Amino acid sequence: xxxxxxxxxxxxxxxxxxxxxxxxxxxxxxxxxxxxxxxxxxxxxxxxxxxxxxxxxxxxxxxxxxxxxxxxxxxxxxxxxxxxxxxxxxxxxxxxxxxxxxxxxxxxxxxxxxxxxxxxxxxxxxxxxxxxxxxxxxxxxxxxxxxxxxxxxxxxxxxxxxxxxxxxx
Ligand SMILES: [Cu+2]
Numbered sequence: 315x316x317x318x319x320x321x322x323x324x325x326x327x328x329x330x331x332x333x334x335x336x337x338x339x340x341x342x343x344x345x346x347x348x349x350x351x352x353x354x355x356x357x358x359x360x361x362x363x364x365x366x367x368x369x370x371x372x373x374x375x376x377x378x379x380x381x382x383x384x385x386x387x388x389x390x391x392x393x394x395x396x397x398x399x400x401x402x403x404x405x406x407x408x409x410x411x412x413x414x415x416x417x418x419x420x421x422x423x424x425x426x427x428x429x430x431x432x433x434x435x436x437x438x439x440x441x442x443x444x445x446x447x448x449x450x451x452x453x454x455x456x457x458x459x460x461x462x463x464x465x466x467x468x469x470x471x472x473x474x475x476x477x478x479x480x481x482x483x
Contacts, residue, residue, distance in 0.1 A: 364391045364470065365396060365467060366389045368389070370384065370476065372477055373455075377451070382447070383447055386439050392434070395432050396470055398429040398466070401446045401466070403463040404462075412424065458478075
């Protein structure tokens with residue numbers, strides 16, 4: 315008889331991997347945010363429209379190369395103050411901003427960097443107050459003539475402004 319070797323059944327078992335697929339998750343952020351800000355009222359549909367320049371005028375002159383005051387009405391309906399930074403007129407080489415000092419003696423014009431424009435107010439530029447001074451005119455200016463000048467504000471931007479030549483400033 316031959317002895318039959320019987321292989322013992324191997325009962326080795328491998329433990330199943332029992333890692334959880336749900337591990338490592340942290341809490342979700344709460345999606346409770348409201349669409350905030352939708353009811354911000356557009357008080358000024360176009361920001362620049364809150365400031366308007368009207369009645370701009372310069373005195374007539376039969377001289378060339380002279381300096382002339384440019385005055386105007388500036389209405390600022392904005393809630394913030396603004397500033398007139400510069401002016402460009404084709405009929406003058408330069409434009410500066412002037413304030414008038416009243417101390418002892420005669421009032422004196424003084425150049426300033428910008429003309430302050432208060433909020434919610436209408437101001438008049440005039441020769442004995444804040445005004446623009448056009449320097450070195452390039453042509454004669456006749457009563458009734460009209461020109462377009464660019465008036466540049468810090469916040470309201472550039473306003474193309476009709477300037478009328480008048481007999482008196
Ligand atoms: Cu002046």
